[in-house]
Amino acid sequence: MEFNFFMPVRIVAGDNCVKKNAHLFAAFGRRALVVTGKSSARNGALEDVVWAFNQNGQQYEVYDAVPQNPTVACVEEGARLARGMRADFVVAIGGGSPMDAAKAVAMLARQGSDGSIFTREISADVLPMIHIPTTAGTGSEVTPYAILNNDEKQTKTSISAPSLFPKIAFLDAKYTAGLPLPVTVNTAIDAISHAVEGMLSVRAGELSDAVARESLGHLFSAYGALRGGELTHADRCELLYGAALAGVVIANTGTTPVHGMGYCLTYFHGVPHGRANGLLLPAFLRVCARKDPARTARVFAALGMDADAFADKLAALLGSRECYADATLRDYARRAAANKNIKNCAVPMEEADLYEVFKASVGA
Amino acid sequence: MEFNFFMPVRIVAGDNCVKKNAHLFAAFGRRALVVTGKSSARNGALEDVVWAFNQNGQQYEVYDAVPQNPTVACVEEGARLARGMRADFVVAIGGGSPMDAAKAVAMLARQGSDGSIFTREISADVLPMIHIPTTAGTGSEVTPYAILNNDEKQTKTSISAPSLFPKIAFLDAKYTAGLPLPVTVNTAIDAISHAVEGMLSVRAGELSDAVARESLGHLFSAYGALRGGELTHADRCELLYGAALAGVVIANTGTTPVHGMGYCLTYFHGVPHGRANGLLLPAFLRVCARKDPARTARVFAALGMDADAFADKLAALLGSRECYADATLRDYARRAAANKNIKNCAVPMEEADLYEVFKASVGA
Structure with a gap:
């Protein structure tokens, strides 16, 4: 503790x-x-x-x-x-x-x-x-x-x-009732990313992990509604509450390279912030699982699913993916490696790892 | 929400x-x-x-x-x-x-x-x-x-x-390592009481309930050690963390009549505060379950046990009970009914209910 x-x-x-x-x-x-x-x-x-x-x-x-x-x-x-x-x-x-x-x-x-x-x-x-x-x-x-x-x-x-x-x-x-569906989906993915990234931070602890688990439970309780595109008020309450809890997590842990990488897609291509994180998150978790299986297993336990199921669930929300040329992704990996949230990740990440994540996520 | x-x-x-x-x-x-x-x-x-x-x-x-x-x-x-x-x-x-x-x-x-x-x-x-x-x-x-x-x-x-x-x-x-066992036990019971009472407060909400569930998980993870009288450093960490979380709960919910009733036993007989709550809590929960089964079922779900199991667990920690004369308990019920935390209970409690709890808990 x-x-x-x-x-x-x-x-x-x-x-x-x-x-x-x-x-x-x-x-x-x-x-x-x-x-x-x-x-x-x-x-x-x-x-x-x-x-x-x-x-x-x-x-x-x-x-x-x-x-x-x-x-x-x-x-x-x-x-x-x-x-x-x-x-x-x-x-x-x-x-x-x-x-x-x-x-x-x-x-x-x-x-x-x-x-x-x-x-x-x-x-x-x-x-x-x-x-x-x-x-x-x-x-x-x-x-x-x-x-x-x-x-x-x-x-x-x-x-x-x-x-x-x-x-x-x-x-x-x-x-939040009048939000266009893509905004609802992208922002929900942003919140999921916050809770997941918070559990992989060097500053993660018992209490932020507990809040992350609670957050993910509420966010995924609205998954079917997000997937189907029809959200009730109760679904929107779950998402708003889950997103606030995920905010409580990152207020204490900060974010990880997923955010640093996502900023490239947002800054240079206007990819919405949550969508950018969602595109990158499954491949990032696979790299984490390879480098630190025990820590990453705790994230999947909190999600209540394995790496494949998580990737499938996000893919179903994201639809067809943006693709970028190899040279572009190498540039972004270099840029993201300089972001301060690299050091905030409990699983050490090199520029080559970030490139691997970019390539697997949005490679042409 | x-x-x-x-x-x-x-x-x-x-x-x-x-x-x-x-x-x-x-x-x-x-x-x-x-x-x-x-x-x-x-x-x-x-x-x-x-x-x-x-x-x-x-x-x-x-x-x-x-x-x-x-x-x-x-x-x-x-x-x-x-x-x-x-x-x-x-x-x-x-x-x-x-x-x-x-x-x-x-x-x-x-x-x-x-x-x-x-x-x-x-x-x-x-x-x-x-x-x-x-x-x-x-x-x-x-x-x-x-x-x-x-x-x-x-x-x-x-x-x-x-x-x-x-x-x-x-x-x-x-x-906390050098605390006498009775103090460790009584204070742990106080924390359990906080988490449970917080879930029965008129001010309980999704977030305080989530913290209460988390708290009870940590507190009861040390139950075997409390029962056996040998606590490791890890057990003491669980108790200290669980007790702090229970404090977060009551900071938001306040306490319920259990605390109001317990004060009588502490003030007039010197019964340690946590022990006083523990003596009363099982019977209090039975009255709550009779008057508001749905709300009380959520407390037992958080505890992961039913009313009998909870009563048995506390009884094993408390040992032989204090007993007081009927007239004394009628007086305490009257006093406790005037305490402001009566109104803080989501299950309405009358003086007769409090007397019933006293009688079942510490009746001669």
Whole structure:
């Protein structure tokens, strides 16, 4: 037994939990900046949040220009808005992009935008945040991570600090009801990847493993619905809850090379983040199983299936695969090998291993 | 899915975790008050903490006069010491009594002792705390509760506020190695009671239930060792971890009438707290099963046994029972029915039910 576990986010879950708990917003101050995306704001969540603000007599502005993969320019713009309105707190509504962007906005609003976002020390002085996921995947609502496009390094780079944990995460599956099926599938795969990768982290421990097992149970309970393309509210609750638990896992463990590799497919080809992980995960697990059978067996036990069954299940969700030329994959293996989450993997991974995973997963 | 889950304590677990993580103490300031009991300080924990202070160049004083069931006078004395030395933080070392007392000390040191400890509003202004359990039972290291003798009301009364959560809990089972067997057994039963009662709370939810199931798995994995009276270090790790998880449960759910009833046996007869709960728990579960079979069946599923098997297992640990006269038990049922944790039970309990539980458990 050796671990260090921290999860300071209050999780408030349930149907209509935002309106039922409107009083919880009141403690954070008089003026809120809502950070969201153009489509994220169209699922009822913004209306519920505004209802809560009105109940509490709170003022707000909405910054809804967060793009799919948030840029430094976008979070700097959000921070200018927050400073301009003297926001007391930030409310994030959306999938991973708005929720991650909101963390950077809340930080830059207090610590200033000087172009050093990827290299600076992040202090504790961050606007308090309330996060409301409208996809079931990222887990950003319970992590201290914000992942932004890093154009200088041509990848996605995460910033992280204990002060980037939101204060509250509201989980209401109704906000995910209108998602297109591919988004539902890709984000669910992202969550599966989080739980699996967390169990393979050098920082994995008894408690994060227990949360990962619980997470995978809930995520796979909706597998049939994901496969069939018809999700009930109960299915969506399972996915949203399972994704939040997977977020609790990576908040404590970080991710592994799967994420580092996936960023290449997302950055250069626009492959959705969860899909990118799902394409790579089965082959990654096979390499792990070869190099560290005992550790990887624990992952398959948590999944309740073997390597073949897991690969088949993901393949059925992913459909036809993207394929890339050999030289491209060698380049991506080199890039991914430089990512810091390589060192976070309890199974040591070389560039050659990453190439093998790329080749088996998305080789031409 | 409807719940509100909050667990802001960083849990650092493992062999020699205090010394390995001495740097974590440094963030809390220059002067620490250590709150402990006469025997709690004799298991190596105080030496490790002092080693950490010395590493960090921190000053400290030790208040080791916390009695078995802490009194208001004792926590007021501790608060005077903390103010006198201008303590920046409090380190609690011990079982439930020193850990609970430390919370009251940390609060009173900042908010003043005016005799209103059981009725005042507790603000956020509390000295930060680091808790180091030396028994595996109370879970106080991860809860916002402090339970003190309330002589005016002739019972034990809990004070509670989000600011009473410790900042860090260090779990090292070596500190529990020298405990007398009855203390190990009684505290383990207390933890079992926490996990079970948490599942029967009106505030129980998916996540607290999941933690309760995990907790019971670890606690009962050491059952054979508890029964046989020979515990390995691995057994003690299981108990310490299981007890902390059970603490996470009650931090979110509170306790039920079992605790309210048990306080009578502790306050008037000195029955150890965990033992008092264990004497009452099986009969309490039988009443619950009669009134709400579906909910109670989930508890037995989590325990992996039925009502009879659970009663037998506890009976084997408890040995010969205390017995009290009928009039005494009627009085205790009346007292327990007035305790606030009655309303916290998802299975409605009347005074007659409590009497039935007392009679079946410790009737003459």
